[in-house]
Amino acid sequence: MxxxxxxxxxxxxxxxxxxxxxxxxxxxxxxxxxxxxxxxxxxxxxxxxxxxxxxxxxxxxxxxxxxxxxxxxxxxxxxxxxxxxxxxxxxxxxxxxxxxxxxxxxxxxxxxxxxxxxxxxxxEGHSIKQFVRFQKTKDNIYFAPVSLQYNSLPLVINHFKNRFSSQLWIIYDVKRKYGFYFDKKRVVEISLDKEIEQINKDLFHEDEQIFQKLWKNYYKALAIKERINLKLQKQHMPKKYWKYLIEKQKI
Incomplete structure (x- = not known):
């Protein structure tokens, strides 16, 4: 051998x-x-x-x-x-x-x-494009945590660079403890000193919690209780992404 x-x-x-x-x-x-x-x-x-x-x-x-x-x-x-x-x-x-x-x-x-x-x-890369949820911080940086089965984040960074070219943003893989930061000109790989799962609400921009509440209420208002199909929902929106979906968190 x-x-x-x-x-x-x-x-x-x-x-x-x-x-x-x-x-x-x-x-x-x-x-x-x-x-x-x-x-x-x-x-x-x-x-x-x-x-x-x-x-x-x-x-x-x-x-x-x-x-x-x-x-x-x-x-x-x-x-x-x-x-x-x-x-x-x-x-x-x-x-x-x-x-x-x-x-x-x-x-x-x-x-x-x-x-x-x-x-x-x-x-999985396609799912990232659908299920990433940015949250605005006091530094005017839009931060999105993700936890992925595969290291597929590099495959979709150009999509976000082109889609959100006028904003400062970070997409961070909390499982692998690295992410990408876009400064409106270029994308750089970063790693944070501390482990992170969710952004501390004290770091939110003053408008962020208002927008989150509006989004959750909108999501709730659209839902028809009698027609909720959790099995189908999990099929199209895998449960592993729910942790970082603002609309799936309690109001």
């Missing part, structure tokens, strides 16, 4: 692909540096992440793969699912070995799994 160890970055993964072809050794398992290996290993390779290595692979992929395939691989990486790195590795190896002729062959189990996992990440 052959094991590759890498630094758990996308550039490290691409460097491992370069090393595999250079050494003509292809791993059965890919692990992070420091991970506990399985029993009965006969070959261990420590991959060094190097600019020349990953640039060679990146350039080849961007030259040969259509944009939708590059986007799929990005989504699978952002899924953070166990063994998603090996899935990406195997997909790229298959693409290179077939001279990029069968990259959409859904009869292949690896390619099928790539499509399925990417679809899940895309779906």
């Amino acid at each position: 052959t094991v590759f160890y890498y630094d758990k970055t996308i550039n490290g993964l691409l460097s491992s692909i370069f090393d595999a072809y250079k050494l003509n050794i292809f791993p059965d398992i890919i692990l992070g540096i420091g991970d506990i290996p399985p029993l009965f290993i006969n070959c261990e390779i420590q991959v060094e992440t190097h600019e020349k290595k990953y640039h060679r692979v990146w350039n080849l992929l961007h030259k040969q793969l259509p944009a939708n395939c590059i986007n799929m691989l990005t989504a699978v990486w952002l899924s953070e699912e166990e063994k998603s790195d090996k899935l990406i590795f195997d997909y790229i190896i298959k693409a290179i070995d077939s001279q990029f002729l069968y990259i959409n062959n859904l009869g292949d189990s690896t390619i099928l799994e790539i499509h399925k996992l990417a679809k899940k990440v895309y779906k």
Whole structure:
């Protein structure tokens, strides 16, 4: 059994692909540096992440793969699912070995799994666009906390940048403790010193609580009690998002 160890970055993964072809050794398992290996290993390779290595692979992929395939691989990486790195590795190896002729062959189990996992990440990204709720702070920054299954936030930042280009805003993934801040010119990645689940109401802009109450009353007024279908509601508005939906919180 052959094991590759890498630094758990996308550039490290691409460097491992370069090393595999250079050494003509292809791993059965890919692990992070420091991970506990399985029993009965006969070959261990420590991959060094190097600019020349990953640039060679990146350039080849961007030259040969259509944009939708590059986007799929990005989504699978952002899924953070166990063994998603090996899935990406195997997909790229298959693409290179077939001279990029069968990259959409859904009869292949690896390619099928790539499509399925990417679809899940895309779906969550689409949900973020629908269910993000900004709250205005005293600093005139619109803050929106989210808690996501996948690390899909980077996929939708351009949407919010274009949609809310005249406002200061932060979208923050409380699960991964990082987010993005837009200053009306550029988006920068940020990380807050303190753990955060909800904004302290003392930090709200003076108008925010008024608008929240109006929105909750409007939501309540629209609802027809006799026609409430919680099962259907959860289907179209997954319950995992309710915590940050202003209209789902008590008045």
